[in-house]
Amino acid sequence: MIVLHPASLWEKKKGNVVKCGLCERRCSIEEGRRGFCGMRVNQGGLLYTLSYGNLSALESRPIEIKPFYHFYPGSTALTLSTYSCNFPCPWCQNWHISKRVEEEGRFISPEEIIRTAMARDDGVCVSFTEPTLLYEYCLELFPLAKKTGLYTCMVSNGYMTEEALRGLKEAGLDAIKIDIKGTPQGYEKFLKADGMIPWRNARIARETGMHLEIVSLMVTNVNDDEEAVSWVIDQHIENAGVDVPLHFTRYFPAYRFHASPTEIEKMEWAYNEARKKGIRYVYLGNVPGHRYENTYCPSCGAVLITRYSFQVLSINIREGRCPNCGEHIPVIMKGGG
Ligand code: SF4
Incomplete structure (x- = not known):
């Protein structure tokens, strides 16, 4: 039905x-x-x-898996998704639900989500497929979450209209992670989309006071060359700013894309280039145990947050500052500490 x-x-x-x-x-x-x-x-x-309350997944997940590294580290978010997507990425890592238009998914009300989240989670997150498709649902879910003290976040391709993004913010959206797919040429070739829109929305997210993190999934032979990576870094500096975390994540073959996983050397080049150009918080993702999963003080180099994969092992930030040199560290933490 x-x-x-x-x-x-x-x-x-x-x-x-x-x-x-x-x-x-x-x-x-x-x-x-x-x-x-x-x-x-x-x-x-x-x-x-067809998306309202029509959920493909509902599970409690660490916030680091999104990834958000500067937003309530070590917390969990009750994470929900609908079906389908507005982007046709041939390498989609969630293709089993994003490539499916489901008309008879299980209906779960916003009130039920809140009740479930309050039992064990710190927040709610709309993710897995494009959360914008759950817009009408989020307009009811987010105010309920804010009323009960839960944080709200989204993992998005950033292709919503400005009106939609502002509507989500007004409803109570605290944080957004925007996926960048590469250069405008790549957007045109693979997605038939305008590659500047996600950057415009990154700017709006910042201007309206949302917490923002940017992710670039480095897909082999799509956006992992030096020219494409440099373009992403430059856009990040211009539109997101040097204090917004930039994550380079490792691609693995999925759906219709069979190129080999991203070379770690290319990811390390991206990390070093972004740091050299002035981005203060850069991370490598999907590379468990890599030293660039950790947060380092951009001023003195002290280790501030130690991670292994999606787990936070230790947090060494005192009252929003590096305990070694006093540098202000923009990480939102429980109790503001
Ligand atoms: S504009 Fe976007 S959200 Fe609306 S119908 Fe088209 S793809 Fe779906």
């Missing part, structure tokens, strides 16, 4: 066509048809979402 929920952010055009304004694809959808993501449908000249 298809469960339809009225969609937000759309306008009616001539002849019962509707134009969706949730993401920058801005699909024009004829009556009886769906948008690019497959989760928004025009019925009788009105736009409905």
Whole structure:
């Protein structure tokens, strides 16, 4: 049975066509048809979402897995997702749910999410597939979370419209992780999308006071060459700023992409280049045990947070500062300490 929920952010055009304004694809959808993501449908000249409460996964996960490294380190977030996506990445690491339009997923209400999270988690996170597709649901979930003292975050490709991003912020979104897929040429070639939109949204996230982290999944032969990495670093400095963490994560073959996993040497080059150009907090991900999983003081080099994979082993920050040299360290922690 298809469960339809009225969609937000759309306008009616001539002849019962509707134009969706949730993401920058801005699909024009004829009556009886769906948008690019497959989760928004025009019925009788009105736009409905199939995503509302239609969840593909619900599990408690460490915040480091998102990855967020400067946002409540060591905490867990009750993490939920819907189906499908507005990006067609051929290397998708969550393809089993992102490439599926599911019309009969299990319905879970926002109230139930909050009750479950309050029993054991510090926050809620919308992730796995593109969270923007759960927009209408998030507008109800986030205010409930804030009322009960839970943090809220999203793991996104950053392709929502400005209106959608501001709407999420107003609803109570605390933090967003934006995935960068490479240069504008790569976006055009693989995704038929505008590669500057995620950077625009990174700027808006910062301006509106959200916590922001940027991730670049280094996909072999797609965006792992020096030119593409340098471009990402330069955009990060310009749009996110040198205090926003930049994660380079290792790709593994998935879905329709079979190139070998990212070479560690290339990831280390990216790390060193980003640090050399002035980004203060750079990380390598999906490389368990690598020293660049840790947080170092950008001023004196002291180890501040030690990690192994998604586990925090120790935190050595005192009242927001490096205990060795006193440098201010922008990490949001429980109790503000
Ligand atoms: S969310 Fe994006 S992809 Fe889906 S219908 Fe709206 S504009 Fe199209």
